[in-house]
Amino acid sequence: MxxxxxxxxxxxxxxxxxxxxxxxxxxxxxxxxxxxxxxxxxxxxxxxRPRCVFCSTLEDVMEFKEKHICAACMRAVTR
CATH class of the missing domain: 2.10.260.10 (Pemi-like Protein 1; Chain: D)
Incomplete structure (x- = not known):
């Protein structure tokens, strides 16, 4: 730094x-x-920058029911 x-x-x-x-x-x-x-x-x-509540990634994060979740975790949850 x-x-x-x-x-x-x-x-x-x-x-x-x-x-x-x-x-x-x-x-x-x-x-x-x-x-x-x-x-x-x-x-x-x-x-x-919001992080996924499940895996803490910063990539492809969206808001769902006032929580932040990444696309990969969203796919895993909806299976």
Missing amino acids: KPAGIVRKVDQLGRIVLPKSLRSRFKMNEGDSVEILVQGDQIILERY
Whole structure:
């Protein structure tokens, strides 16, 4: 992971502001969901992408009855 070299302070409510240059670079817009991951002693921010509730894949995921399921698991469930 390459450091961006940008430093921001955390405000009273625990918020940080992502610089416009980073938001533009990663095509992040107001209202987009961000997933917060912890890896060892690092905090990682990723654009949220729904995962299949059964196998955790990110590929071919669709929403079904307010749950996310991939095409492969959908086929397995409907057999």
